[in-house]
Amino acid sequence: MLYLVPSPIGNLQDITLRALEVLGTVDLILAEDTRNSARLLTHYNIQKPLSPYHQHNEHKVLQHLVEQLVGGKKMAVLTDAGTPGISDPAFLLVRECIRHDIRVECLPGATAFVPALVNSGLPINRFCFEGFLPPKKGRQTMLKRLALEERTMVFYESPMRLVKTLEELALYFGGERQCCVSRELTKMFEENKRGTLLEVAGYFSGKTVKGEIVLVVAGVNS
Known part of the structure; x- marks a missing residue:
């Protein structure tokens, strides 16, 4: 059995009761970064390998993981933030599990692009x-x-490349195309900056940008 368990994208309270139950019952947790996952598990007093x-x-x-799953182990995939497989590892393992008739369950939960899209x-x-x-x-x-x-x-974009990407999008899409940059979602300093590509690029060009970035851009003729 393989579980894909979404983890909070910032606020540790954004995890479901079911996710905590699964994490507490599996035999092994596959972590994108064991240090980050250990902090989450410690916060909820979960002790698992x-x-x-x-x-x-x-x-x-x-192949080693698949062999263990075929042998009856229950595992959970836990990325640093959000749902496994969304710009994070999981696809290869899920595909191989399906090939070997290993049951896979993806739990609903946090993913950064949904709140960014909705509030854009x-x-x-x-x-x-x-x-x-x-x-x-x-x-x-x-x-x-x-x-x-x-x-x-x-x-998704990194803080270091945000302004360059906005400027490039303005070049190819037109500077008046509407967009929204969401930064540090669910955290104390969450920010959603809306405007044209050129306006938002200018806004961030004078700042030191930090945190995870989600960029939402209007389609042509929107």
């Missing part, structure tokens, strides 16, 4: 999640394609 599972080792440990003020009846843009190869091709996207678009 932790094993690293991240993008740098997921191929290497895949942009149309949410149709949207697409694009995750992180390619840093180099294929970036321009994707930006040209997305410039014609009619649905609201959701991106």
Whole structure:
């Protein structure tokens, strides 16, 4: 049995009772960062073995994990923040579990792009999640394609690249395209900055940007 357990994206209270129950009953917790997961588990007095599972080792440990699951172990995947598989490791393991008829359950819970999308003020009846843009190869091709996207678009971005990405989007999409940058969601200093791509780029260009970033951009003709 494999459980995908969403973890809080900032506020430790944003975890479900079911998630805590699952984490307390599995044999092993696969953690993107064992230190971060240990803090969450300690906060809720959960004592379970932790094993690293991240993008740098997921191929290497895949078959060993599947063998243990086939043998009857119950495991939970826990990323640093949000739902496993959403711009975080999980896909490879889930696919292999399905191939081996291992039951997989994904619990509902926190994920950063949903609150960012809903409070952006942009149309949410149709949207697409694009995750992180390619840093180099294929970036321009994707930006040209997305410039014609009619649905609201959701991106993840690092604080260091935020202004550059906003400026590039303004170049390909037009500087007047509406957007919203959500930062530090659920935390004390949560911020949602709305405006045109150029306005928001100018706002953040004069600041030291910190925290996790979700960028929501209106589709063409929205």
